[in-house]
Amino acid sequence: MMKTPIYDFLNKYKSENNIRFHMPGHKGRGPNELKAVSPYDITEISRADFLFDTSNNGIISESEKNASQLFNSALSLYSTEGSTLAIKTMLYLAVRGKSRKILAARNVHKSFINACALIDIDVDWLYTGMALNSVCTINLTSTDLENALSAYKKGELPSAVYITTPDYLGNILNVKSLSNVCKKYDIPLLVDNAHGAYLNFLTENLHPLSLGADICCDSAHKTLPCLTGGAYLHISNNTRDEFKNRAAVKEAMQIFATTSPSYLILESIDLCNRILNDKKYIGRLNQLCKRVKKLKAEIKSIGFKVIDEPCTEPLKLVLLTNELGINGKELLCLLEKHNIFCEYADESAVVLMISPENNEDDFNALLSALKDIKKEANNHSCFYKDNYINIQPAEKKMSIRDALFSKTETVPIDKALGRICASSVSICPPCIPLVISGEVFDRNAINLLKRYSIFSVNVVQ
Ligand SMILES: Cc1ncc(COP(=O)(O)O)c(C=O)c1O
Known part of the structure; x- marks a missing residue:
């Protein structure tokens, strides 16, 4: 059975009733309603390791090694703040010391946009393959990607390609062929695999890491038996050495993360590893x-x-x-x-x-x-027929960051025509921005927003 170092430590600590003179305020004893979980909810005390510790020898690093064994990765590091934190981290790693330009398929989750605003990333969007009937799906092919990359001048290539697969409707891109194109241009492929952690455990392994992604995130909590917030950031064995440097990745992650990661969530990822290592569970999954x-x-x-x-x-x-x-x-x-x-x-x-x-x-x-x-x-006679419209390429007038940090005003949607979007507009779920900070509201965007019952927006003043 795979070891569970975090769970074992917390269990021991709980039985010793040791939370007395350190955080958290509930001391593992109250309130009554939370007694089932509060004894496991500790903070970084001696022997408990620290999620962003760059050394390699605590209970968390031991547990993360178990995860990397399961996912056959160079590194599998934990996030207690979902894929959202892992996405910020992978983007930072990709652009550090390079151009802050990323080529991304347009059906991104809003956590990508927020990360771009924070890191000041400029995005070139891929719209090719955007499915007519959903903002969720983009059927990006290797030919689309090859065409896009070959159009860049030498020396102006993006620092990474970013795709979302599986998407919110479960569509899977051909990561292998997309990765081959990226390799040809020596550009890392970053994958938002928030919905696909379990794909690693199917008889035919469909996990992006096994198909050629350089870095990817998995929201363990979405498809695995793990508490909400638990996620993995995986780094491939076959990527650049700089991405495989554990200390550097931990440093990158802590720039964006809380200094109080939840041990309850860490414990649940730790236990999740043990479950994923159990042949019976994997048998059940495939059945x-x-x-x-x-x-x-x-x-x-x-x-x-x-x-x-x-x-x-x-x-x-x-x-x-x-x-x-x-x-x-x-x-x-x-x-x-x-x-x-x-x-x-x-x-x-x-x-x-x-x-x-x-x-x-x-x-x-x-x-x-x-x-x-x-x-x-x-x-009853049902007549509903969707008047399909979709996200169209929009004019970009400001960077995501500049638009988000500018002075804004809220206007009714009909008054937004020609104005610059200040805060990206999305519907949640699926949290895919329909209009992104810095883009100009055109007629198509306005129709799209009305279709989703969005009647006022923030524009740059
Ligand atoms: C495609 C996609 N990426 C990223 C995220 C963010 O994941 P998390 O909630 O684990 O931070 C979500 C959340 O729904 C998502 O659907």
């Missing part, structure tokens, strides 16, 4: 993928359309609703009436996330709800 494949077929036979293989991750279930004449958000509400709570819905899709903690009862409840909803839909 579940087969079960979900069958579930998707069952759902299709009821009359719903689902996003299916080959390029979708197995544990996301995405119902496409327009074929039924229903708005996705409407379907989400109908499902909630049946006590089925989903991850996300927009006008044309509903997203459900499945993990090995789900069981047959959950699947049966879902199938039965969908059958009822389908019957109701048959009895």
